[in-house]
Amino acid sequence: MDIRPWLPLALALTLTGTPAQAAARQPDTCGGSALRDHPPAVNFRVDNDLFGGHHQDQGYTNGAMLTFVSPNLVDYTDDPCLPAPARWINRHLERLQPGGFDQQNMIFSVGQGLFTPTDSTRADLVEDDRPYAGVLLANFGYNARIGDRLRTTQLAVGMVGPSAQGKQVQDAVHSVLHDEKFRGWKNQLHDEPVFRLLQERMRRWPANNAAGWGWDAISHWGGAVGNLATYANGGGEVRFGWQLPDDFGSSPMRPAGENTAPTRGARLPGWSGHLFATTDARWVLRDITLDGNTFRRGHSVDKRALVGDIGYGVALMRGKWKFALARYHRSREFEGQKERPVFGSFTISRTL
Template sequence: MRLLLLLFLLLPWLGHAAPADTLRPLSAARLLRYTYANDLFFRTDYYFTQGMTLTLVHPALARLPTRHLLAAGAKGSTQGYGITLRYDGFTPLRIQDAFIRVGDRPYATYLYASIFRTSNQPTRQQRLTTALEIGFIGPAAGGKQLQTAIHRITGNAEPRGWDYQIRNAPIVGYRAAFEKLLLARASHVELLATTEASLGTLYTYAATGLRLRAGYFHPYFADSDGKKTSTSEGWQFYGQATLEGRAIGYNATLQGSLFRNNDPYILAPTAVRRGVLRSSGGVVLAHNKLCFEAAAAWVSPEFAGARSHRWGQLVITAAF
């Protein structure tokens, strides 16, 4: 509900024309995407326990003043604009304990908006994405209320440690990602290289990785979104997998906020793993302007004494 309310605040912008840039044409892509992730798909209930995103891509978002803070990309690249509202929640291994589990993951929840700009170059088969991220971490995100309500409805154990979660603090960050096609075979296999860096009060990291797609699909760089849901016709069906390595500089869900030091419990910097692997794999089914995706994600241990963790994710995208 909070994601929808925040998105509705942007609706007045959608009726106005976007500023023209003759050197960088504007993408006509219009789409809405919802993502739901939960580790319950693997019958676990700890670490990253639940997340949701709501993404709007629309050319009118080019009117937002934040476009001046986002890199424009090379001349001739097609510009796409969007905003993602993101909610994620984290817990320790045992949510039934009504005390601080020293050495375990802290309770944490955040909610933020990621205002992004894509610079897509189909001829060079590459894309630059930059994003400004603004929001907050802490009880105001509603993690305690949401998880408690879901567990009561489903008859699961009620979480008892949310009173020790990381306290309210602002999130401010900037993220840049670059994608480049490495090889393509017979229009049914694509391998891409990815690099990404984030500097902010929530996450600071540098990452590099690979994305593999195999099946029947439109080329990844055929439009500014990468799935071509805004203009494609017919069927697409393919599998995809990613592998990424991250060098971690800061993780506020483990270390607390940079702006305050009154959190009931956080991990020491020496306990945070500075090298983390992440991977995912799933299938995508698309027809005309609708796209469905089911995937599983995995992350290596993020702090000393932690376990690796996995969760499931469902995505639906609709173009309009």
């Protein structure tokens, strides 16, 4: 068995533990009403272009991410709700951590994304279509909230290329589904360490939590720098439903979306659910999955500088569980792209 795909997850669990384990290790100093009102959580998200429709196995073809969310924290370096190794790491990343806010929490995630051209049957280099690419990432995130505003900062580090195990994962999934395997993975991007430093700011209107039927809107703007991706972006999300959550968005693709932002007060009892629609526009300076390797010559395409997403979905919550299903439509990302990308996302979340 090849153990490389499991190394980031094993490292994450070794260094930080799960939020439940972190709280359990400090029973005298971590807990009480604050922990009950703002418990840790774990999210698992799957993206796939097959959710977008028939014959959509192309572009951003598949992704998966496992995310651990801390409870609301006193601070990032001394709070006993974080295990000692996580506090040690945070002391070395203090410049990334915002200050002067009412509430704050931390996330840690590991994930993988796969990118392929349209024609799965060609084993040669498809020069007029996007490169084959697998991306494996570990992500540290810091969220800070004051009233109806949120600032999120995230640092992602990982690998693109054969070591990201894109071919192996896609072949395994296609074998289970009895689908044809893509033949051109030998042309994928070369191994390269990657990083991305991302920051977004969000604002929610209205700021109060709805006890019955209600709506809200969340704006966002920010950007990212790194050899993985460099861009500036902005957009928004609107939601309508029963007992809207007191957070900053339900889109699983947003950096502080889907049950990861600090909350105020306990979750309301019984069933709750809502519809949401989201937009995002990006001015892209670099995208390694389109521009190719940074330090080696290889396959690339002429990317478009302006890219937009429109998404819509539904979220349901009861007790400790939350489910979200979304679908996204993206504008063409490079010159000569035959179809506009369409993909879906499913997220399951549980507070601990």
